[in-house]
């Protein structure tokens with residue numbers, strides 16, 4: 001008589017085929033019958049599961065190993081993905097380097113600190129109000145310099161249809177003398193030219209001789225005019 005058990009033909013190997021008892025065939029039956037006390041019956045579902053594993057031991061072990069392998073592969077894949085993500089991001093940062101962008105409200109605190117560090121905040125000006133107003137008026141001409149996504153410079157550009165103006169040009173002291181100030185001025189001029197502006201003006205305190213030299217170095221000239229102003233508020 002041929003008894004197929006797990007794909008093996010036992011009669012061919014000379015073993016006597018034996019029909020599995022009801023108890024062997026179904027672990028659940030054995031365990032259910034063996035519940036003698038309340039505790040036993042409470043634990044029965046756990047034992048039932050164990051009983052099933054015993055009966056299908058080999059198959060379950062195979063599944064278990066297969067699943068462990070799957071979990072391991074997923075972990076390795078996720079880890080590798082994270083590594084490549086990190087590489088990509090660091091590549092992006094390297095590639096990004098220095099960039100000039102339009103001001104965004106989230107830069108406000110960094111911008112105020114930058115102006116403070118550069119000595120541009122004077123008692124008669126409220127920097128937060130200056131920022132808010134510029135953001136509402138010609139925000140495209142309100143520029144920030146980012147170095148690896150870190151705000152290191154600024155320039156507030158204006159155009160009223162006749163002359164272009166530069167205000168709040170600043171580079172964090174630690175990053176000065178590295179060409180960022182020049183880049184900001186060049187970008188400001190580029191934007192003004194796009195608008196058809198023919199001349200750019202700026203005001204520097206006479207005492208700020210170092211910055212006057214900087215502008216002269218970039219091609220600005222003393223217009224030999226007196227700068228006048230009147231507070232409206």
Ligand SMILES: CC(C)(COP(=O)(O)OP(=O)(O)OC[C@H]1O[C@@H](n2cnc3c(N)ncnc32)[C@H](O)[C@@H]1OP(=O)(O)O)[C@@H](O)C(=O)NCCC(=O)NCCS
Pocket residue numbers: 118119120168169170171172175176177178179180181182183202203204205208210211213214217218
């Ligand atoms: C003015 C300021 C923005 C310049 O920024 P910076 O990043 O140091 O300037 P850069 O490194 O781009 O310099 C550009 C060029 O100017 C030259 N330069 C810089 N400072 C100079 C100075 N004080 N005198 C003469 N030349 C100067 C550089 O050598 C460089 O020359 P190159 O391009 O031919 O090599 C910066 O000094 C600053 O923030 N100052 C304080 C804020 C301030 O007073 N702003 C002006 C308000 S009106």
